[in-house]
Structures are given as structure tokens and as C-alpha cells.
Amino acid sequence: MSRVRQNRANWEDLGALDPLWAILSDDAHRFGKWNVEEFFATGEEEVRGVLDAAGRHSLPRATRQALDFGCGVGRLTRALGARFDRAVGVDISQQMIDRAREYNRALGNLTFVHNDRADLQAFAPETFDFVYSNIALQHVSGRAAIAAYIREFVRLLAPGGIAVFQLPSHLRLRNRLQLRPRLYHVLRRAGLDPRYLYERLHLHPVTMTFVPERDVRAEVTSAGGGVLDVQSRAIASTISSVYFVTRA
Numbered sequence: 229m230s231r232v233r234q235n236r237a238n239w240e241d242l243g244a245l246d247p248l249w250a251i252l253s254d255d256a257h258r259f260g261k262w263n264v265e266e267f268f269a270t271g272e273e274e275v276r277g278v279l280d281a282a283g284r285h286s287l288p289r290a291t292r293q294a295l296d297f298g299c300g301v302g303r304l305t306r307a308l309g310a311r312f313d314r315a316v317g318v319d320i321s322q323q324m325i326d327r328a329r330e331y332n333r334a335l336g337n338l339t340f341v342h343n344d345r346a347d348l349q350a351f352a353p354e355t356f357d358f359v360y361s362n363i364a365l366q367h368v369s370g371r372a373a374i375a376a377y378i379r380e381f382v383r384l385l386a387p388g389g390i391a392v393f394q395l396p397s398h399l400r401l402r403n404r405l406q407l408r409p410r411l412y413h414v415l416r417r418a419g420l421d422p423r424y425l426y427e428r429l430h431l432h433p434v435t436m437t438f439v440p441e442r443d444v445r446a447e448v449t450s451a452g453g454g455v456l457d458v459q460s461r462a463i464a465s466t467i468s469s470v471y472f473v474t475r476a
Contacts, residue, residue: 231369234413235343236320238367238433241422242322250434252362253302259427264331268306269300269421275307278360282390286455287474288357289388295356295379297348301339301408302328309338316348318343328381346373348380356384366396366436372450374439375447382453382475390456391473397460398437398467411437441469448473 242250246264250271294308299317301324309332318341319325328340331467334383344349359381362432368374374395412431416422425431445455448471457472 230252231373232320232344232346233475235367235369237320238409238435239321240323240418241426241433243321243327245423245426247301247324247327250432251303253434268303268331268348271303271307272310273310274362275304275360275454278362278392279358281313281459282358282392282472285390285472285474287388287390288386290349290357290386292360293356294360295351295384297359297381298367299340300326300364301336302325302332304360304362305338306332306335306339306360309362311333313337314339316341316351316356318348322345338413346376348377348384351384353383357386357389359384359389359393361393361408363394365393366438367434368437371437371439373445374437375443378444378447379451382448382473385453385473385475387475389474390454392470393473394468394470395444396436396466397441397444397469399438400465403436403465404438406435409433428443438466442446444469446473449476452476 248267249258262349289310294312294315296305296317299305299319302317305315305317314337317328322342325340325342332338365374385391408431410434412425415425448455454476455473455475458469460467460469
């Protein structure tokens, strides 16, 4: 199975099993324990903060269209739609897209697009004033695919636009082994029911990939962009970095 197909299969499973936890993985809310209103409220708080941070660079200069990459059920897309004329959420999982449309059906300026390609060619260049991705790129299978999406973010930026995306820049060696997802995949291929694996064995298919900051900067530059700022912090065994990027 190709990496893109495997990644889609992972998120189709999670979209059926526990979609809100899969997007915002707080152990206290696992197994369907997220309150929907509280879940979406976290998106409001997050988008407010990231736009404040982008505003310190006087960007974006327009509020026509925003893109939420790895939108899941639209937690961040909804919040972006309150601040932009139009917000588009894109996700590799049809399960997630279907749920996003259901949760947000009353909001007419939101669009949700299923995309299981290793690019974003569904969108024309210079379409978006704001591109945002949080806790999504890290679950893309393989650095080459992550690099391709980063180049796409730059391609999609309108003049005066800004892309903000999060990506781990370091993982401890023991965390790179991905033992629980590996076991999930072995047992899944052996025919075990995914709900049994998730609810009884507490396994899940989510993998994590890191990309060193120097490599991210190189991809942005190769795409014709520039890195305005990088904000990094240590979270458990991970160094998580948030990049603020515009067209050069």
C-alpha cells in the first residue's frame, strides 16, 4: 500500500472510531468523551491567538479566503470562517469531511474538500490570504510528502498572505519507533476489528513524523517563500515548531 493510501486508511478508521479525539488528542476526552461545543470553542481560542501572532507581521493584508489543511471535522475551519469571507477545509479522510459538513451545515461560507493526493492541485495558485495547519502535517506519512505540502502552501499564498503551520522538529529516538501504530497495522492486516483494537487494546494508527528546521526552511525557500519567524517549544519528548511563512 502506498503511503498516501495508508495515511488515508488510518484517518478513515479514526474518523469512524473517535473523530474528535483523533483531532485533539486529550486523553481525558478519549472514547467519545469530547463535548462538541467545548471542542469547537478550542478552535475559536486557537485561531484568535494565531491571527494575533500573524498580525505582528502585519499579515494577512486581506481577509478574503483562508485554508485549513488537515481540517478534520472543521474545528479550525469554523473559527476561520468567522474572520474570513470564505474558509476552506481540506482533509485526506472522507469520513472526516462528511462529519465536518454535518457539524457545520448551518454556516454558508465554509467549504470542505476531500483531498487524498500528495498535492493541493485542486486549488489555483495565489488563492488564499491565510493558510493554517496545526497538528496535521506531523501525521503525514514521510518527509517527502510533508515537503511537498509545504511547497504547496507557498504556492497557494496570495500577495500579502501568510501561511502558519506546525511541525515537530525533533523526536526522541524511542518515540520514532512508533510501536503502537505498528502493532495496530499488523493486527489490522490480520483481520482484527479496528474498534476492538482501539477500545479494548488501546491501540491507534496515528504515526508522527518530524522534520528538522533547516530542512523546512530549505523547502520554503525552494518554493519562493520566506520564513518570517519560528516559534518552538518542548512538549514531552517532542520539539514542536510553528512556522510563519510568506512569499519572498
